[in-house]
Amino acid sequence: MKNxxxxxxxxxxxxxxxxxxxxxEEYGIKPFVYGKFPTGPCYKSxxxxxxxxxxxxxxxxxxSLVLGFAEKHKDTKILLIGCGDSYVQxxxxxxxxxxxxxxxxxxxxxxxxxxxxKEKFYDMCEKIGxxxxxxxxxxxxxxxxFELPFDAPFIIKPSxxxxxxxxxxxxxxxxxxxDSREELDSVLDDIYGSGYxxxxxxxxxxxxxxxxxxxxxxxxxxxxxxxxxxxxHVLLEEHTPHGIGNHAxxxxxxxxxxxxxxxxxxxxxxxxxxxxxxIKYDTRDGKYKVFEINTRQGRSNFYVTGAGANVARCxxxxxxxxxxxxENFVRNRNLxxxxxxxxxxxxxxxxxxxxxxxxxxxxxxWVNPLFYAPDNNLGRKLKLIKSQMGHYVKFKKYxxx
Numbered sequence: 001m002k003n004x005x006x007x008x009x010x011x012x013x014x015x016x017x018x019x020x021x022x023x024x025e026e027y028g029i030k031p032f033v034y035g036k037f038p039t040g041p042c043y044k045s046x047x048x049x050x051x052x053x054x055x056x057x058x059x060x061x062x063x064s065l066v067l068g069f070a071e072k073h074k075d076t077k078i079l080l081i082g083c084g085d086s087y088v089q090x091x092x093x094x095x096x097x098x099x100x101x102x103x104x105x106x107x108x109x110x111x112x113x114x115x116x117x118k119e120k121f122y123d124m125c126e127k128i129g130x131x132x133x134x135x136x137x138x139x140x141x142x143x144x145x146f147e148l149p150f151d152a153p154f155i156i157k158p159s160x161x162x163x164x165x166x167x168x169x170x171x172x173x174x175x176x177x178x179d180s181r182e183e184l185d186s187v188l189d190d191i192y193g194s195g196y197x198x199x200x201x202x203x204x205x206x207x208x209x210x211x212x213x214x215x216x217x218x219x220x221x222x223x224x225x226x227x228x229x230x231x232x233h234v235l236l237e238e239h240t241p242h243g244i245g246n247h248a249x250x251x252x253x254x255x256x257x258x259x260x261x262x263x264x265x266x267x268x269x270x271x272x273x274x275x276x277x278x279i280k281y282d283t284r285d286g287k288y289k290v291f292e293i294n295t296r297q298g299r300s301n302f303y304v305t306g307a308g309a310n311v312a313r314c315x316x317x318x319x320x321x322x323x324x325x326x327e328n329f330v331r332n333r334n335l336x337x338x339x340x341x342x343x344x345x346x347x348x349x350x351x352x353x354x355x356x357x358x359x360x361x362x363x364x365x366w367v368n369p370l371f372y373a374p375d376n377n378l379g380r381k382l383k384l385i386k387s388q389m390g391h392y393v394k395f396k397k398y399x400x401x
Contacts, residue, residue, distance in 0.1 A: 031048050154202050156184060174243070175245055218266060251360070
């Protein structure tokens, strides 16, 4: 292509691998990637230049890596992309320190901090009319002296996820479900006892298994207009303590009402770049209720690329080619999964979804982003197979069978 550029990605998990694969598929280029560890799906990959630095997510190291890379390639445009919350926040915080050849397609840090703080995010949803679960915001000073406007079971999660993970403890989970008030109080004590000081979100549990979940990925151009939306119907999630809620199987679908709600929310704040919403359908009132926003593409972002809306293309057309993007609200049906087929068919219960999965497999409309022909050297393939086999153990441990 005429306009040369280099994607510079940060993280080392399936999120960054999926974005790197999108660039490689669309443009045949190998992004440069910095992650923390010499392990994971990016390590020894042939479709990227992966570098491990254990301090990559720390301010001084991060800025040094980015500025050094920019200086080394000062005559080339560099697309700087974070594939994890800490990296996205670092990019946003340092936008004013970045040289002209660095393109950082992210919102201002003040808006980002408001959005990733769940209490403030729900205030924004309230103003626009986007539905979210019944919520109580707990402050540390309340202790156990508070009354809830809904009954158990409860969902418990920190308002500030980045701050929460800075205070590890043995029973730490991404999200908690408490079946009684006593259990709720115990979880609160554990979280605050770790040193976490911010508020905690307590929510009414929305009934339904993983198949009631949805994920919505969007791209807003540099003018704040939503140009791409892709709704995914989650059929299976991970259930390990640190991985709970991570998607394992998704089929793309289309819902104009849901998409219109979130389009209005994003454009009302002049949001730019990728956004990702976790949503659950509530059969009690027929509403789709949002849990949170990620101010980036999600770790399952290849469900979007697999359905025909390559995530790399959004960025390149917007910032490198500098041309107007056409609206693309994805309607293609495609299956994305990161677990073995047998695991998917064993733990997804409704027969109607199994039937559709079989049809998509038969039609070749499916993808596991980790298995990519140009990157399937023997050593990598063996590691991937071993990792895939691990899902049998994990799902059996946490879901039975």
